Amino acid sequence: MDTKLLDILVCPLCKSPLIYRKPANELICKADRLAFAIKDGIPVMMDDQARRLPDEEEI
Numbered sequence: 001m002d003t004k005l006l007d008i009l010v011c012p013l014c015k016s017p018l019i020y021r022k023p024a025n026e027l028i029c030k031a032d033r034l035a036f037a038i039k040d041g042i043p044v045m046m047d048d049q050a051r052r053l054p055d056e057e058e059i
Contacts, residue, residue, distance in 0.1 A: 001020050001022070001027075001038065001041075005043075006018070006020055006027075009027065009043060009045070011029035011031065011032060011034070012045050012046070012047055013029070013032050013034070013047055014029065014031050014032055016029055016030065016031040016032070018036070019059065021035070025037070025038045026038060026051070027043055027045075028053070028059055030059050033052060033053040033055075033059075034047070034050040034051065034052060034053065035050060035051040035052075035053055036049075036050050036051075037049070037050075037051070
């Protein structure tokens with residue numbers, strides 16, 4: 001993931017900064033507990049395609 005891109009991307013719902021989770025290749029919003037997939041190097045930032053993080057999953 002390009003660090004410059006990561007610096008400007010925010011959660012589309014709450015505008016919080018995102019955390020890059022390299023092993024899962026996804027961007028995490030801690031505030032909304034959502035994971036946005038990265039497909040072919042492009043973040044999929046649509047909330048209806050985000051994965052909801054279960055409460056027991058650590059961020």
